[in-house]
Amino acid sequence: MSLEDTDQDLNEQVFNKLVKVVHTHTGITLGSSKKIMLQARLRPRMRELSLHSFESYYDYLQSHKEEGPYFVDLVTTNETYFYRTPRIWEYIENEYLPNWFQKKQNVVFNVWSAAASSGEEAHTLGTVFQGFKEKHPAFQYQIFGTDISLEILSYAEKGQYSGRAIEMFKEKRPDLFQKFLKPDSNGQFSAIQEIRSRIKFQQHNLFEKPKFKTQFDLVLIRNVLIYFLGPDQEKVLSQVCLSMKPGAGLIIGESESLNRLKTSFSYKMPLVYELSSETEDAKAGKAS
Numbered sequence: 026m027s028l029e030d031t032d033q034d035l036n037e038q039v040f041n042k043l044v045k046v047v048h049t050h051t052g053i054t055l056g057s058s059k060k061i062m063l064q065a066r067l068r069p070r071m072r073e074l075s076l077h078s079f080e081s082y083y084d085y086l087q088s089h090k091e092e093g094p095y096f097v098d099l100v101t102t103n104e105t106y107f108y109r110t111p112r113i114w115e116y117i118e119n120e121y122l123p124n125w126f127q128k129k130q131n132v133v134f135n136v137w138s139a140a141a142s143s144g145e146e147a148h149t150l151g152t153v154f155q156g157f158k159e160k161h162p163a164f165q166y167q168i169f170g171t172d173i174s175l176e177i178l179s180y181a182e183k184g185q186y187s188g189r190a191i192e193m194f195k196e197k198r199p200d201l202f203q204k205f206l207k208p209d210s211n212g213q214f215s216a217i218q219e220i221r222s223r224i225k226f227q228q229h230n231l232f233e234k235p236k237f238k239t240q241f242d243l244v245l246i247r248n249v250l251i252y253f254l255g256p257d258q259e260k261v262l263s264q265v266c267l268s269m270k271p272g273a274g275l276i277i278g279e280s281e282s283l284n285r286l287k288t289s290f291s292y293k294m295p296l297v298y299e300l301s302s303e304t305e306d307a308k309a310g311k312a313s
């Protein structure tokens with residue numbers, strides 16, 4: 026067989042088998058329109074492994090557990106950028122945060138960026154919080170970013186950004202951009218050390234029970250639910266709420282909604298929900 030054999034198309038049968046593996050590993054449901062995309066993403070990996078058909082890649086994946094993380098990196102879509110959906114950042118900065126701070130001045134504000142990708146969302150949170158901290162020095166915050174893909178998290182940890190990742194932020198928030206993002210000699214921008222020291226990244230699959238100790242005051246789970254079917258979205262949200270404080274806020278992405286789902290969240294405003302306190306009673310009941 027020649028290398029060109031990897032150019033053969035992914036047939037329906039193997040596609041369907043791979044769709045199942047994608048779902049098992051990530052919870053993502055790929056529709057039939059994603060066949061070309063899957064083909065294009067798997068081909069370079071197949072060449073690396075000298076596997077000449079999608080069927081042989083499928084067999085390899087089944088028999089080599091260590092291939093799982095590479096597969097996850099390939100099948101996840103990691104698009105993100107600073108200050109995505111400006112109205113949400115305005116809401117966090119001008120309403121959510123001041124309200125929270127007014128009530129709880131002496132505790133740390135804990136926020137979870139629950140599908141952090143390469144870290145742009147977590148770093149945007151950092152600049153907004155640092156700006157707030159300048160006005161209110163007693164304010165303390167911690168940002169936690171998680172994602173299923175180890176590869177994308179390695180970029181989040183480096184925290185170096187340029188081009189499209191920072192374009193909108195630069196334009197909409199020149200104040201925060203100039204104050205808190207600094208260029209290096211290669212033209213890459215990074216957050217100042219004080220912000221970086223308050224952000225931690227960790228791998229986490231949203232379908233698993235959170236293992237972290239922190240109970241969050243605010244969770245951003247944006248542009249990830251869209252990849253899951255309704256019952257899977259419900260599963261994810263039932264895990265996420267285990268790591269939230271009573272009344273904590275939940276922010277979703279622009280193309281997402283919890284309208285038709287059974288969850289413990291109540292609607293506050295478009296894209297913003299709140300963990301209902303009954304869940305806390307339920308949690309207490311479960312724990313006792």
Ligand SMILES: C[S@@+](CC[C@H](N)C(=O)[O-])C[C@H]1O[C@@H](n2cnc3c(N)ncnc32)[C@H](O)[C@@H]1O
Pocket residue numbers: 050051052053101102103104105106109139140141142143146171172173174177229230231232246247248249252278
């Ligand atoms: C499109 S990005 C969203 C990034 C950011 N939240 C934003 O809105 O700009 C979706 C991210 O979800 C992650 N993801 C997909 N399935 C996941 C799962 N089961 N658990 C955790 N993260 C997942 C992907 O790896 C990807 O980085």
